[in-house]
Amino acid sequence: MTHTRGSVAQWFRWLHVSALIVAGTGSVAWAQSPSPSPPPATPPQPVAPTTPPRPAAPPAAPATPADPAPLPVLPAELPVIQVTGRVTDVLGKPVAGATVSVESDAGSGTASAEGKPAEAKTATVKTDRNGSFTIRVKIGATLVIEREGFDPGLANVTAATLDDVVMVKAGTNAETIEIRGEAPAAAPGAEVLDREELQRIPGTGNDVVRALTAMPGVVNFQLPLGYSGVVIRGSSPQDSKVLVDDFEIPVLFHNIGFRAIIPAESVQSLDYIPGGFGVEYGRASSGIVALTTRPGSDKRTEQGEISFIDGGLLAQGKIDDKTRYMIGFRRSTIDLILPSILPSDIDLSLTTVPSYYDGQLRIDHELSDKWRMYLSAIGTNDVFEIEATKEDSPEEAKAKRFYNNTRFIRTTVGAQYHDGPWSASLALSAIAQQFIFEAGLIQEIHVEQPAVTPRVEVTRTFDDLAGLTKVAWRIGGEAQVGRASLDLALPVEQREGEPPKSFDPKDVSTRFNGSFWVPDFAGWTSIGANLDPRIRATLGLRSDIFARNNEADLEPRGELQVKLPASLTARFSVGAYRRPPEYQTELLHTDIGSEHSLQTIAGLQYEPREGVRVQTSAYYTDRSHLITTNMDGSLGNNGRGKTLGAELLATYRGGPWFGWLSYSYSHSTRIDQPGDPERLFDFDQPHSLNAALSWKKGHWQLGGRFQLYSGLPYTPPTGAVFDSDRNIYNPTYGPVNSARAPMHNQLDIRVDYIWHSGPVEMTVFADIQNVYLNESVAGYFYSYDYSQTAEFKSIPIIPSLGLRGVL
């Protein structure tokens, strides 16, 4: 009965949230607004002095936290030192955003000078994206480490540098103090952002895609029309992969609004690895963006949000002591507004107004002390239909019709095991994906490609092995088996560096209708160990088998991490990478192979004090076997290329301030065929600067971001020959990518105001992109006969107003 009442109460509260939203300004949002306060799902867990954290104290712990015995006097004499350490999960991944505080007890040394117990926690810091923290405490103190989704951990302060603290997922009740092995060295230049950080980077509108644009190495462009991936280090969108819960998703953002298909509220963390990624990642020759969905927390919350672009609901919490859930749903709202803001005199009928639906689900369940299971599902449905005419006749209108439907759902069931030195992760993931595009009367793409991917990885750690310390050995494998069904009727495709051809609605030179299997297999192993207390090396080997192309590859990769004096850490990484032939119509060609890259990266990280971090990296990527169009129109692996560059990222977190400065330099060139001249990649962007600052205090959060980046290269037309019978102009071009669009700069600002309305935390925000209306040139349009040129300018200003309610 109580349970029933509780449920009804929860529904009532849910309705209350909804009512507040409806009664509000009418514009509320969750994916738009940075959370101005600590995320509601991750409240600090208050620990009373006599309430110990759940895990048992480490053997070295001076006293059981639950022990209420009176304190001796000695703590006052113990010296206060600056202590650094790192927090990882059982698989060695850094745990960012964990709260590290000092637990007061007899041996902690945190008692006051009068010999009386101090407050339970005298200092609190948070781990950064690398899981690192620095705190000033007395020797002998006990640190309490807490993070949503994990059991609290304890660590004894015995020296200025602590061993890594390994946290286990909530509920396993395993001890979390012992060192089980050091995490693999983070790739130079890599970043980890948790949800709170995603929401605090100013100017990113609480959107994953826009947060990515602040990363060093990510190519920025004002209107990423037609691209759904991320361009990293000047290569091509297809060279990098986007993963959710370790498995690839086909699209990252929607056709309209350039919004991510997963709201930031449903994201636990974002790993951005621009290069040098480990053997567990593959099928990419450039970088990796890995999103982890948000597990539910102990505190149950519901929230709703709506803006001019979209709106949605999210609920999360725990079902019982061992089971947590998160469920989210979002729908576009721009489709409700768009028809009323389009000028009535343009020849455009939005038969199906561009719209999208997104859904996310995650359930985590603890089976035992050693096993944890999760179910994760993410999906999207993106559709639009446009007729570039107001012609009433349906038959005639078909000639000017454009229809697109992109949808997929990926479901993953996984289990994680941890017992002493052994850890394992098992997962089975399936994806159903469909893409339909129809242009005019005869051009079309219909693609369906369901796939199933089982994946397993086992990690064994050793404190000492063969004279090495903190040894971690991992071995894993996966099989990705899909079946592609394609029905294509398209013009000859335009590949990297090939300037656009004239649009001919009757051109269906590329035709295919059939189905085939696409089985890919991979296995990997790596071993990491400390050669010296300051030097850690990781060596790995990955093997990929792209069975459709009868190709087997070996990809050795290695990393070296050296801790230097003065808070400096140097990292070096070298590795071989493969991108299978799956871009555009490459899958139709079984006689071509994967594209290769050899990445060499050196990085330096400097953390002079808590909250300040400077990270630089320099890289050189050699690309070979690039898939290019041969003289006879077939595809071959004849291209070569190279990219060199350098990146800088500096962050500051102190008091109410959060600052972010990133700069990238990149030079990316290629040769398509032996003997051809060297040219720039389509996405070569020499300079990209992002400077952001936010301030958060009380009810207010203010933030701004300034961007300055190079325009992209393009190939200027030199004229055109009129094909009178086809009634089209065939352009002639100058050297490929021999011109460049001008630099772009803009300033984005955002203001949030937070208040409480009864039990609901409300946030109203204004987010304005490009506040000084800089209409810079993003590219160029040409007249139908290429005799005239017009500038394609960026959107002058994008204002957004929203309201969010969290219960």
Add this chain to the structure above:
Amino acid sequence: MNLAIVRCAALVIAAAAMACAGDLDPKWQLDHTRIIAVRATPPGIASGQSSTIDALLGTKGAPTSVAPPQLAEVVSPMSLADALTSSGGTWTVTAPSEDRLAAARTELMLAADAPVPLELGVSYDDQALIATKVVFLGAPADNPMLINVMIGGQPAPPSGSQITIDKTAKTLVSIDADNTVFDVEWVTSCGTMHDFDLPNAYLKVESDDPTSGEFGVVLRDPMGGVAWQIWPIQAQ
């Protein structure tokens, strides 16, 4: 196949097709210097028959004109380069003997009874305007007919006759043509064309549009046939 990438290709096509013209002259604009259509009369000829080449030309600030090419040459196949001749400013294609056509079919890997496409390059305005045109050899064919052309609900007058339209209203225009087979192109230098590439279109004179000029229609068939009709027009 990576859906992200295939979507990229698709959206680029859509963007190209729907690209906002901005300050660029649209394709229906007659007040623009260009070759509007190249015509072979007839477009298909049997061995021994001849076809003459001319074109409809648009010139900025001037009325359209019909003229033979200043220069012309055979682009393909070069083995039939002598099929094109010039005399007194007139360019003429004469289909060669059946034997030579048979040899050309072999060269071009065509079926034994297939028409042989003779691709011509033509130029105007001191080679500032260049176009290609195919004349089919070995298969006689005629240019299409403009059937049932209606302007403002009335049958179109003969070429050259003045058309007067109401500048405050849409002027509906139509032609009997299957747009899955034929290419229809309405052109004007007076007003704004809507759906200029559909058999049923309309003309509307906006406030900043010229109120006089020319109006026309060009019809192409899939075998190189082309026909056009141009009228002077005034909006009142």
